[in-house]
Amino acid sequence: MSHVIEMLGIRKEFPGIVANDNINLQVEEGEIHAILGENGAGKSTLMSILFGLYQADKGVIKVRGKEVSIKSPNDAFDLGIGMVHQHFQLVHNFTVAENIILGKEGGFVYDIKSASKKIKEISKHYGLEIEPDMVIEDITVGMQQRVEILKMLYRDADILIFDEPTAVLTPQEIDELMVIMKNLASEGKSIILITHKLDEIKRVAKRCTVIRRGKFIGVVDVATTSVNEMAAMMVGRPVSFKVEKAPKTPGEAVLEVENLNVLNNKGVLGVKDFSLSVRRGEIVGIAGVDGNGQTELVEAITGLRKIQSGSIKFLGEDISTLSIKDRNEKGLGHIPEDRQKRGLILSMPIASNMVIKDFDKAPFSKNGILNKDAIRDYSQEIVDKFDVRSGEGIDSLAGMLSGGNQQKAIIGREVTEDPDLLIAVQPTRGLDVGAIEFIHQAIVAQRDKGKAVLLVSFELDEIFNLSDRIAVINSGRLIDIVKTEETDVHDVGLMMAGIKAENKEENK
Amino acid sequence: MTKESTKVIKEPLKVKKVPSFLVSITAVILGVIAGSILILIIGKNPIVGFERLLFGAFSNKRRIGNTLSMSTQLILMGLSFSFAYKTGLFNIGGSGQMLMGGIVSTILGHYLPSSMPKPVYIMIVVIGAVLIGGLWGLIAGFLKAKFNVHEVVSSIMLNWIAYWLVYDFIPRFVKDQAIAVKSKPLDFSRTLGLEWLRKATGMSTLNLGFLFAIIACVVIWFILEKTTLGYNLKAVGANKYCAEYAGIKIQRSIMISMAIAGALAGLAGLTYYCGYSNLMEMGKMPNEGFDGIAVALLGNCSPIGVFFAAIFFGALKMGKGSLAATGIPTELADTIIATIIYFTATSVIIASFWNKIYKKRYEKKKAKLEGEEKK
Numbered sequence A: 001m002s003h004v005i006e007m008l009g010i011r012k013e014f015p016g017i018v019a020n021d022n023i024n025l026q027v028e029e030g031e032i033h034a035i036l037g038e039n040g041a042g043k044s045t046l047m048s049i050l051f052g053l054y055q056a057d058k059g060v061i062k063v064r065g066k067e068v069s070i071k072s073p074n075d076a077f078d079l080g081i082g083m084v085h086q087h088f089q090l091v092h093n094f095t096v097a098e099n100i101i102l103g104k105e106g107g108f109v110y111d112i113k114s115a116s117k118k119i120k121e122i123s124k125h126y127g128l129e130i131e132p133d134m135v136i137e138d139i140t141v142g143m144q145q146r147v148e149i150l151k152m153l154y155r156d157a158d159i160l161i162f163d164e165p166t167a168v169l170t171p172q173e174i175d176e177l178m179v180i181m182k183n184l185a186s187e188g189k190s191i192i193l194i195t196h197k198l199d200e201i202k203r204v205a206k207r208c209t210v211i212r213r214g215k216f217i218g219v220v221d222v223a224t225t226s227v228n229e230m231a232a233m234m235v236g237r238p239v240s241f242k243v244e245k246a247p248k249t250p251g252e253a254v255l256e257v258e259n260l261n262v263l264n265n266k267g268v269l270g271v272k273d274f275s276l277s278v279r280r281g282e283i284v285g286i287a288g289v290d291g292n293g294q295t296e297l298v299e300a301i302t303g304l305r306k307i308q309s310g311s312i313k314f315l316g317e318d319i320s321t322l323s324i325k326d327r328n329e330k331g332l333g334h335i336p337e338d339r340q341k342r343g344l345i346l347s348m349p350i351a352s353n354m355v356i357k358d359f360d361k362a363p364f365s366k367n368g369i370l371n372k373d374a375i376r377d378y379s380q381e382i383v384d385k386f387d388v389r390s391g392e393g394i395d396s397l398a399g400m401l402s403g404g405n406q407q408k409a410i411i412g413r414e415v416t417e418d419p420d421l422l423i424a425v426q427p428t429r430g431l432d433v434g435a436i437e438f439i440h441q442a443i444v445a446q447r448d449k450g451k452a453v454l455l456v457s458f459e460l461d462e463i464f465n466l467s468d469r470i471a472v473i474n475s476g477r478l479i480d481i482v483k484t485e486e487t488d489v490h491d492v493g494l495m496m497a498g499i500k501a502e503n504k505e506e507n508k
Numbered sequence B: 001m002t003k004e005s006t007k008v009i010k011e012p013l014k015v016k017k018v019p020s021f022l023v024s025i026t027a028v029i030l031g032v033i034a035g036s037i038l039i040l041i042i043g044k045n046p047i048v049g050f051e052r053l054l055f056g057a058f059s060n061k062r063r064i065g066n067t068l069s070m071s072t073q074l075i076l077m078g079l080s081f082s083f084a085y086k087t088g089l090f091n092i093g094g095s096g097q098m099l100m101g102g103i104v105s106t107i108l109g110h111y112l113p114s115s116m117p118k119p120v121y122i123m124i125v126v127i128g129a130v131l132i133g134g135l136w137g138l139i140a141g142f143l144k145a146k147f148n149v150h151e152v153v154s155s156i157m158l159n160w161i162a163y164w165l166v167y168d169f170i171p172r173f174v175k176d177q178a179i180a181v182k183s184k185p186l187d188f189s190r191t192l193g194l195e196w197l198r199k200a201t202g203m204s205t206l207n208l209g210f211l212f213a214i215i216a217c218v219v220i221w222f223i224l225e226k227t228t229l230g231y232n233l234k235a236v237g238a239n240k241y242c243a244e245y246a247g248i249k250i251q252r253s254i255m256i257s258m259a260i261a262g263a264l265a266g267l268a269g270l271t272y273y274c275g276y277s278n279l280m281e282m283g284k285m286p287n288e289g290f291d292g293i294a295v296a297l298l299g300n301c302s303p304i305g306v307f308f309a310a311i312f313f314g315a316l317k318m319g320k321g322s323l324a325a326t327g328i329p330t331e332l333a334d335t336i337i338a339t340i341i342y343f344t345a346t347s348v349i350i351a352s353f354w355n356k357i358y359k360k361r362y363e364k365k366k367a368k369l370e371g372e373e374k375k
């Protein structure tokens, strides 16, 4: 079969890092070709080269067998290459049709009527269900993405690049996108799908090119390759999706929350009469749909939010009126929900970020004077131990790190403090398989050391994988706490919707 | 951690990032060019104009002394603004803090017994100016921390409170019988002036204040770079949500930062009204409060940058008097200052200009290296 795209021996260097190192990519006509790699592997860079946003330092690009030089996105368009970026490029107060004809060669020729007609035709043809005169800000994210797709099709692109298209979509929207991509491929369009989600590849892709840390690892046939094999290629070692966890008898209670009531930002009770305990050597997972009081509960325990009534006991002592600092010092670690807002100071180097809770204590300072050497040594230790990768090591600004490495830095900081209670909120959101595995192991290691862990996650997989007990929260109330081995996803799902498995209760 | 990773993240030739002083200098040059064009437009010779400016600022010992003396307040006010800015606060209350420092020093100067030895006297006025300025800053910080009143709003109101207090205090406590709108001039021995320094600089106004300003630069640099307090304040300024999460007491930090900023401005009041000058006028809000913002911007809010930016602005202010002789309006110097501020405010553009140049150079070097490798 003929190759519509061939990228051979592509190299691209950025200051301090080789983003693409001798990468090959061959895409066949009419196939959905996935590019798999961890965050920072160099996927976007490779596609930006194909789309003319960057120039390769070395290598050859062939389109339909002919060697080409793509100097700008316009060159790419001329070759029939279109790209849906991770961040959409739409004008919010313009209509769909206006956005689509905007910037098309020839400038803003305002022939909206014939444009609308063509848009309608394309939309119908591929099942995109887009009305040309809807305004962008009034439509959902999923629809905006389809507008981006329309934009490519309107310009007669037949090689379509999707850069992590599902990152911003709900599960239903993902399903719809998968159908659209299959439609496009069956119409003869060639599709390059960039992702680090293996199940998506399994669902739509024919072949998959794997890259790791800028290097070409291989091409596999998706149907005959298992998810585990692909994950291993991506990460460079076998990956287990199931975390190994030996049974353990929990010890004394570390955290005891009793009849807790907490207001949310709207001034009404976000947490209602909530009671829960977490003991040494166990992970208690809080399952629930986003926005059911998880944030308020965690903020109340960590001291970021005042409580209305009830008590929060830590190792037997009521901490509900203590300052955040006092709670931290008593042994409470917190991996916050929003790593970029709460977890790190992005404009400061990693070294400073690693001591943000302890900079005022020995050995990091003495009599109010910082000890930079001690801070550097300590940060270096965390960075080494938790494999935090960055261009300039501990001197890199936290904001320059990829999401996975930011999260590893935060977890490293919190775990190195060895807190009696670790609260982990959405610890793996947006991360790839390798980082998820690493982080899960770090969390289980805390439990195995006899520490208590409170896990909050919206991913049921994660809750089931890690938790010894599962507490289900709905509308700020505790629906029930169950042992993980005595329940299943179905029951927990019902409880998340507020329905308690009554008959089981009666059977007891 | 594996060998492989260290190999990928190797260190090739690095593209340099533009240092902030280069951005500032570029802004200055652009400002000078814009000024030259203006002078050309009014039909004069820009070279003569700038020659006069430099002449006015640096041509002899006295002028140099006066320039440094003029810069003293600017250094302190620039530091004041920068310090608060590092904590994420916009201290626009420098003028009021400076006025309060000035009036307290002036009153102390008149009322402390003249028999008091000068070192003791100076210590007392410094403490007085620093404390009152600090208090003025602290009030704004307190209002922000406790009632979430924006510091810009409260600072502006505090500026006017200071203004009217001074308006009332001058006639009440330190009235000059001869000129009703000014305070009685302080005796030279009750200012920061030093007899030998005055003589050595041809009777300029250069005084101890300049030394205080240098010390302040060093102390502020030390606080920001070396102490837990500096770390704490910078963390709050850079991301207060993360600081809060980490257990840093944000409200306390805001109050401390504003108090220190106010103390610096209070000290500027002392150096201005009891050093550079020896009296206070009623109904005059000092410009230095706003000039300090410009100094801080041009100096990239770093103590060393502030020091040089202040001297530069001080020279423009001192030198502009000599422009008049050439028929170029003295307002021109102010226009240049304004232009420079404009260019510093758009420093992002300047920075990206320089970064592009660096990148080109890096690419050339790399191409050359690779060429050599092939051989």
Ligand SMILES: Nc1ncnc2c1ncn2[C@@H]1O[C@H](COP(=O)(O)OP(=O)(O)O)[C@@H](O)[C@H]1O
Pocket (backbone or CB within 6 Å): A014, A015, A017, A018, A019, A037, A038, A039, A040, A041, A042, A043, A044, A045, A046
């Ligand atoms: N414009 C750039 N300047 C410097 N480094 C960059 C730039 N773009 C990407 N990188 C670096 O190159 C590597 C690959 O990035 P990217 O291609 O975005 O990865 P992916 O899309 O696979 O997550 C990362 O380490 C990233 O930090």
Ligand SMILES: [Mg+2]
Pocket (backbone or CB within 6 Å): A043, A044, A045, A164
């Ligand atoms: Mg990417």
